[in-house]
Amino acid sequence: MLDSPQKYAIFANRTFNLNMMIKQYIKENEERILDELFSLIRIPSVSAQPEHHADMLRCAERWKELLLMAGVDKAEVMPSDGNPMVYAEKMVDPAAKTLLIYGHYDVMPAEPFELWKSEPFEPVVRDGHIWARGADDDKGQSFIQAKAFEYVVKNGLLKHNVKFILEGEEEIGSGSLGAFCQKHKELLKSDVILVSDTSMLSADLPSLTTGLRGLAYWQIEVTGPNHDLHSGHFGGAVANPINVLCKLIADVTGEDGRIRIPGFYDDVDEIPAEERKLVENIPFDIEKYKRSLDVEELFGEVGYNTIERTGFRPSFDVCGIWGGYTGEGSKTVIPSKAYAKISCRLVPHQDHRKISQLVIDYFNRVAPRTVKVSVQPSHGGQGYVCPIDLPAYQAAERGFEKAFGKRPLPVRRGGSIPIIAAFEEILGVKTVLMGFGLESNAIHSPNENMPLDIFRKGIEAVINFHLEYDK
């Protein structure tokens, strides 16, 4: 519709008209856009299944073609330690800001096939939804990015540089991405990263994920006597490693739900008053939540509500415990050993390596001399937070508002997405998580889908992001 920056300038303060034109562009091009998206979806790029090895390359090549068609200056399929990466760029001005858009072209396996109402790799539009594996995660969401980029390029509205990086191993742990980023720091150099691979609270509650928790994980082994003992002959005279392990674990958490390991909270930021107010605005039915878990009462750190506890505060959980006799009936034994797998969810600024060592040192220090305690660290990952005053975050917020008619709520998620923390660590760049998923989109499950309405609004939102990001 618009074909020059000049025309854009004329309408810049007439948002209503611009949005009308965006909507019209999407409508007029929808058939083509869906055809393009479906061509991606038809390639079963299942990274977990070796029989789809050739499909990975085919899918990467198709992405390269589609990005060139969308308006990038150059695009290439680049080798990595695993599946290839798709890199593309549109450089408008070396002095301008650069946006790096990340997505992934691999999908989860579609099994069990018999539960699908239509073929997982033959997308259809039914009841206003696109039905297919990857309709949301992440072909559908990544394509929202590609088509919003197309709009701003074709209409001469792009004032910042845009780079794309698409990987093919996200569903199997992004094993090659870290090394690729290390190797290509210059190529991937950017001011901010934009990702559409997360979900919103609901279709009526647009939201932006502003934080993810980090993770530290350990296995703890407590050794008492050098062999299992008869509990009659030795009970009461020798420390029982299970009893000791229970005490070590119990002592970590206070009655107030706080973790009592000295120094544990040193790098935990207090929740800004502004964010606490935003949390209050998130509709949350605590009675429904308890009913869904079938628990009478919740437990967590005193002074914080459930959303704050999972989003802004660290946790300490035993993920597994075992020792002694666990079969049918009873055996009177003092076992030689007891084990537990323990983990902490961490919040941004808590370094998982520092916490890992802190916890190891703590257990070694408090372990009684009646037993031997060994704590082995397992994997870990950094938490991530996107400051809500980051210009790109605010651009995303306004983009959402324009498309959905509501200001999106900033939401901290309790889980971890290691690559986001890795981007920050390796590339030194913040990521804005501008995801359009819905719980009902059934990602990773049969009948994955994407409502067409959300798909269109997503493109609108990202177009507006680009326009706002330049302000």
Add this chain to the structure above:
Amino acid sequence: MLDSPQKYAIFANRTFNLNMMIKQYIKENEERILDELFSLIRIPSVSAQPEHHADMLRCAERWKELLLMAGVDKAEVMPSDGNPMVYAEKMVDPAAKTLLIYGHYDVMPAEPFELWKSEPFEPVVRDGHIWARGADDDKGQSFIQAKAFEYVVKNGLLKHNVKFILEGEEEIGSGSLGAFCQKHKELLKSDVILVSDTSMLSADLPSLTTGLRGLAYWQIEVTGPNHDLHSGHFGGAVANPINVLCKLIADVTGEDGRIRIPGFYDDVDEIPAEERKLVENIPFDIEKYKRSLDVEELFGEVGYNTIERTGFRPSFDVCGIWGGYTGEGSKTVIPSKAYAKISCRLVPHQDHRKISQLVIDYFNRVAPRTVKVSVQPSHGGQGYVCPIDLPAYQAAERGFEKAFGKRPLPVRRGGSIPIIAAFEEILGVKTVLMGFGLESNAIHSPNENMPLDIFRKGIEAVINFHLEYDK
């Protein structure tokens, strides 16, 4: 040798001469005594193995014959719910005291046969030991009782009534004995029970077992959310059943090693000052004990030493614990359930049923409302104590002293022998545990044996018991 009470009276205060005569009797009759014992041992009365079913009856019949030869008035093989019982008696005076001697004619399996230096069911005397399955447990020890009885009967020294009861299921849990005792209370009526089926501290340290601990056992189940949860999405906001179980367990035992369940010690007797002195006399090398377990420090109730902790004090041990992910690697999960098997060793006067309920009530009371806690009782058993001022105990003590030249140490054992507590409960009679076993006798193992020297001294000690018991 002696053949009338009159002759005994002449020598009664000339102990030295009497003991000389006892030794001479044993020596002169040893070949016959061993022949008789060996005839019992040759019958492979292995209660755990169905193929030896006929041997059980044969062994019971042989015992009947041997008891008749030893001087009982009557003997019979009586049916029970399982293997038959051997009952015999010598009633000298309805008004006199009655002693009930208990033993068992069944033995443990002899496997692995290849580790035996001579045939397990073909007894031989080698290096001054009898080698065979049952040489100690309990054919050898029971036969000490039979031959001591023979001596006092044949020499007209018996002034009290003697009854024998021999069962054939001790090695498989004495399943039929309780009901038999219930059914034949009148037949088994007695003033005290004498048993040779325990061991001494060592050949140089004769001892008498004066106490056994009772037992209570439970399984505890803690249920948190109704399904396993993602530790990222829920960690810190929902009570983790493993964390809760650890706290429930940890809270039971104080830093002082005492069990903090209210009322738990209500029926625990303080150790009499006299017994504490006797405990001090038991040679015990704590450094060697720790080295054998490979522990740097011991743990138990403050104010008591290791022997007191296992013999005189109750204990609380987790025998097994499990929940969550226990495989290789790591899984970030908050499990729905966690379990533990817990047990207490109890001391005499602590009723296992009362303690069982006390512990169940305690856990139900302290369980937080964030989880559901269920405590299921498993089996239990009463403890047992033989007062050291019991006349029969003192007779056993003096009997030992005459035979071994040393006053035996009273020793409380930490384990449990349910039948001894059952005798007290059903028959209302105390038991004196006058055992002559040694650790090196290898009961339940290949190359079970009994030193001939101990066998002879055992007979001497029991003969003296009979004489002392009448005083």
